[in-house]
Amino acid sequence: MERKNFLKSLFVGALSAPVVLAACSTDDADAVTPDTTGTTGTTGGTTSGNCSVAPTETEGPFPTKVPSSYVRSDITDGRTGHKLTARITILNSNNSCAALAGALVDIWHCDAAGNYSEYGGTGMQSTNYQAVHFLRGRQTTDANGLVTFTSIFPGWYSGRATHIHVHVYSANGTSLKVTQIAFPEGTGSAVAAVNGYTKGLSGYTINASDNVFSDGVSLELATVTGSTSAGFELSINLAVPA
Secondary structure: OOHHHOOOOOOOOOOOOOOOOOOOOOOOHHHOOOOOOOOEOOOOOEEEOOEEOOOOOOOOOOOOOOHHHOEOOEOOOOOOOOEEEEEEEEEEHHHOOEEOOOOEEEEEOOOOOOOOOOOOOOOOOOOOOOOOOOOEEEEEOOOOOEEEEEEEOOOOOOOOOOEEEEEEEOOOOOEEEEEEEEOOOOOOOHHHHHOOHHHOOOOOOOHHHOOOOOOOOOOOEOEEEEEOOOEEEEEEEEEEOO
C-alpha cells in the first residue's frame, strides 16, 4: 500500500490541547471502564471481559521486514535526535487485564527527518534507507508485561501525527495485535518542545486530523514526560486478547 493511499491532506494550524488518558491503566482502577456490550468504541477498540482492547491499526507501508532479526532494547542504531525511553506494558484482555508475560513486542518509527529504515528510493520515500535497520526492534515482555526500548523522539512526515507502530505476538509467534501509539500535543507537550526538529511544525497533522487517530486516541495515547535536554520518557499500557 502506498503512503498516498492512507495519508490525509496537510493540516496547518495550532496544535490541539493534549488529552492525557491511559489505556487500561493498572495505576488507576477508574481508568478501566467495564463494558459488557462487546461493541466497538469510537477509538476502534473493543471490550473483552472488563478490559478495553487496544484498537487495531494499519502497519502502514513501512513494517519491519524481518522483526525476529532485531532482538534488542536499544534501537537507535546511530540516528540522532532527542533520547526517548519507551516503556510499554502489555496486558491480557482475556484475563482481567493481567500482565502478559512472554509476549513478543515489535516497534518501529521514523527518524527525526520523518524517514523509515528498510525503505526508500521510491515515491513513498525519496531518501533510500533500504540497506539499514534503524529505529526497529523486538523485546519479550517480563513478568510484569513490560518491555523497554531506548530510541529517539520520532519526527513527523506529511499527513501523519507523531506516532510509534507496535505489533504484539504471542510467545509462539501468533499475531495478537497491530496498533499505534499516539503522543499528547499542545502547549507544554513533548511534541511542542521537539518542534519537529529542523522541520518545525508548519504543516504538521494533529491527532484529531490524522486518519489513524482522528476517531479518538484514548486507548493509544501515551504519557510522555521529560525535556529535550534530559530526554523523554514514554509509558503506555496496551491490552491485547491473548
